Amino acid sequence: MEVDNPVTKNKNIEPSTQQPKKFRKFSAKEFRTLLQGDQKLIAIQGFLQQIRENTSQDCALEYLQKNGTIHELLQSMEQDSTLPPVLVFEVVNELLLKIISSKLNCRDAAYESCRYLLNTFITAVNKMLGLTSSNKERIVILKLLTTMVTFSSSLSKDILLHVNFNLTNLELLTKNTLENKTVRKHFVFFLTTMLIDIEYSTLALLLDKKGMLTSIIPGLQYDEVDTVCFILTTMRNYILENQFVSKTVKMKTFNTIVVKIL
Numbered sequence: 001m002e003v004d005n006p007v008t009k010n011k012n013i014e015p016s017t018q019q020p021k022k023f024r025k026f027s028a029k030e031f032r033t034l035l036q037g038d039q040k041l042i043a044i045q046g047f048l049q050q051i052r053e054n055t056s057q058d059c060a061l062e063y064l065q066k067n068g069t070i071h072e073l074l075q076s077m078e079q080d081s082t083l084p085p086v087l088v089f090e091v092v093n094e095l096l097l098k099i100i101s102s103k104l105n106c107r108d109a110a111y112e113s114c115r116y117l118l119n120t121f122i123t124a125v126n127k128m129l130g131l132t133s134s135n136k137e138r139i140v141i142l143k144l145l146t147t148m149v150t151f152s153s154s155l156s157k158d159i160l161l162h163v164n165f166n167l168t169n170l171e172l173l174t175k176n177t178l179e180n181k182t183v184r185k186h187f188v189f190f191l192t193t194m195l196i197d198i199e200y201s202t203l204a205l206l207l208d209k210k211g212m213l214t215s216i217i218p219g220l221q222y223d224e225v226d227t228v229c230f231i232l233t234t235m236r237n238y239i240l241e242n243q244f245v246s247k248t249v250k251m252k253t254f255n256t257i258v259v260k261i262l
Contacts, residue, residue, distance in 0.1 A: 025057065026050050026057050028063045028066035031043055031063065032066075035073070036076075040083055044087055044088060048090055051094050058098075060095055064104055064106060069110075070096070070113035070117075071113040073092060074088070078120065085121065086128065086136065086137050089128075089140055089141060089144050092113075092144060093144045093147050096147045096148065107151075111151070114151070119162070125162075126164040128140065128141040129141060129142075129165075129173065130164075130169060131168065131172065135180065135183050138183045139186050142173075142189075145163070145190055146190040149190070149193050149194050156202045156206075157201070157202040157205060160209065167210070167211060174187060174215045174218070174219060176219035184223075188216050188223070188227060192234045194206065196234070198238070200244045203239075203242075203244075204249075207239070207245070213235075217258055217262060232262075
């Protein structure tokens with residue numbers, strides 16, 4: 001017998017909340033089968049939606065527990081050039097975050113998959129940071145690079161060696177305009193995350209990248225106060241007070257122009 005809902009019985013009264021969307025139970029086996037076939041795009045789009053919206057089932061965890069891998073996803077993109085890298089990289093980021101939070105026994109394989117990504121799909125990575133990309137693409141790749149650094153500080157060196165952080169790209173990533181504010185925020189977070197627990201050889205490589213580290217200093221006056229404090233504290237702790245960084249390198253990094261801006 002159907003029971004009247006006192007909220008919706010009167011047609012003039014709007015329901016106060018919407019019913020949560022019902023998802024069909026996610027099957028890692030079915031998803032992996034689709035991934036091997038000719039419905040890769042539909043499969044990955046559906047998987048990403050399940051990860052983000054299906055609160056009743058941890059789809060990312062189930063996929064990884066059923067022997068699903070990041071490498072498998074990357075191979076699907078290698079096999080089908082029509083798959084948008086932005087979509088695949090979003091899923092890769094979600095899986096890496098799940099591996100970090102769940103401490104699964106697939107860290108070594110995930111690490112090798114990240115290196116494989118940087119070697120095999122570096123053209124796509126650089127394109128997503130460049131002039132022809134959208135803000136969404138820049139944000140997605142910056143999130144992924146930040147997660148990689150969080151996952152393993154050793155990946156910082158691979159990122160610095162492979163990713164093209166030229167002056168044009170740096171300007172795109174750091175300009176502080178209303179439409180670019182989120183991109184800048186994610187780039188700032190990427191750079192500061194890289195500085196934490198970094199090996200000296202990698203730090204030296206970062207400091208040697210012309211203008212990369214200090215590219216975020218112009219525009220600081222428009223950032224939120226917490227962001228400014230975080231940037232300055234991180235630079236002080238990991239560069240200025242780092243005994244392994246020579247005084248010459250410190251003076252070169254924080255030159256007269258930079259100090260005047262600060």
